[in-house]
Amino acid sequence: MSKNDRESCTLELRGMSRHFGPVKALDGLDLTVRPGELVALLGPSGCGKTTALRIVAGLEVATSGELLLNGERYNETPANHRDMGMVFQSYSLFPNLTVSENIDYGLRARKVDSDKRQKRVIEMLELVALESKAKSYPHQLSGGQQQRVALARALAIQPRVLLLDEPLSALDAQVRGQIREEIRRIQLDLGITTLFVTHDQEEAMAISDRVGVMSHGQLEQIDKPIVLYNSPATAFVATFVGLANRIPAEITAKGKAKVLNQKVNILESAEPFPEGSKVNVIIRPESLELVSESDDEATRGIVALKSFLGPMTKVGIAVEGAPLIHLNISSRDVRKLDIGDKISFRISSDEVMAERV
């Protein structure tokens, strides 16, 4: 049974800007979400991701740019005629209505006939596994349950696009994981075009087809999560997505640098770094490996920090002339290491990214 009879559509933002006085909350954003795709907009607070989502929903007016759904301009369409389902961070369930009535609300607004509405509400309750809570009021539900109702309510109207505005931020860690997977399952099941805004990279990477990293109102890079992680286009993306060490280095030749007394190859950049210039190289913790103390080319340091993360432990190494350098080591191996122990490590990556200081 198809729970979303409406055909998935393409969502496009072209040169979308939103200025609040001198502040450019959104600065010429170009984004295309393909039919049935889940795209996450990821970025720090104030990067413009929520503004972009609100413009798509019709809750914010763009200063300039175009919003297109299947090629049709939607800029002037009021929010209540856009056919977009939105899930809010704060759930925003109507406190005076039961779970069923909340789900039914959008259908009533669309004047769908009673039988169809009832059937749809039951379908949605099954979809989010809340059949037993149909007659409950929002204040009688937990946070996770409320967010599932909010999702069901947004999907009940068979929206052309599903918009998720940090829907997991108000939930505790365990529930967040469950709801995250549920959102993805339902999105894949319905094949609905989805734009998901979050500041949590783990969330974005876990459930998105593509992730767009935003900074200062612009899209820095948009790609599959694995590409973003392994081949970040900019230093900002490299440091924002995943954990990265930013270590001072010196360019020794074209495409080569010396960092922590080790020689590394630098990834090509649009503007090559002149010889002798000071740069920061960006190295992920997993690109550093422990070696024996007899390795002459290794960098030596002292264990300054150990953070247990389950199967892995993040180890902070104090090295002279460099900020604290982080490595991820198997928790089984790390038992041999204590704070204050001497340690040797090497950069195992073939190429690293560099940025101007």
Next chain:
Amino acid sequence: MGTTASGEVEKLMKRFTLKWPLVITSSLLAFLIFIVPLYGAAVYSFKGNGGKGHSWVNYQWLIHQDGFYPSLLTSLKLAVLAAFLTLALMVPTMVYLNLKGQKYKSLVDFLCILPLIIPVVSLAIGAQVAMPKILQNSEYELVFFFVIIALPYTYRALDTSLQTVALKTLVEASRSLGASWTSTIMLVIVPAIRSGITGALFLTFALSIGEYTITSLLHWETFPTWTVVAAQQNILGAIAISVFSFVGAIALLSIIALLPKRNAQRVEVDE
């Protein structure tokens, strides 16, 4: 754990012990200030002819006076109209102010206090002149005056209520689900601020039904103006009128106090 629990109990006991004399004193004061005169008035209102015995004679006199029912009905009619006109004007205004018109809020705040500052005579005469001729010759002009004099109270009641709900996100959720502004106000906002609306409704009603000065200045007859005239004929009847009015007002306020406040309920649920 046990120590903490017993400590908490001790604290509560101490607080209770400290509060107890205060509760007794304030209750006694309330009793003396409010209850004794009212009790006295109630007792007198049941005095029989010549001040002897107990009977309903004064209340019977009251309800058989010419103008009792017409004036009471006029007051009720005008009060109901004023209450609903207040809501029709104030609910959308307050919603707008809280959603999009924050910058105008201090101005409206000030305007709504004016009825408390402007002398009633100036208000009555000045506002009447400004009214359309058709209203100047109708008792319905009082409805607009009642709305004005209730403004300071209705504004506060609605504003406080709107502050307690996540108005912006509720409206956005409703709009994104396809609801019009009218549906959003009627189906989402009004139920969410029901306690504030009920408060505003009853406050306007109570103020309107008891309003004397403006009505008297504009020479209309409502229940309060009628009672003043009627009370001059029979002193015990006048006391019966006071008790009747007071009990009516108390009944209205009790209804407000006893209304269920569902939005205030919060139930903790385990995940």
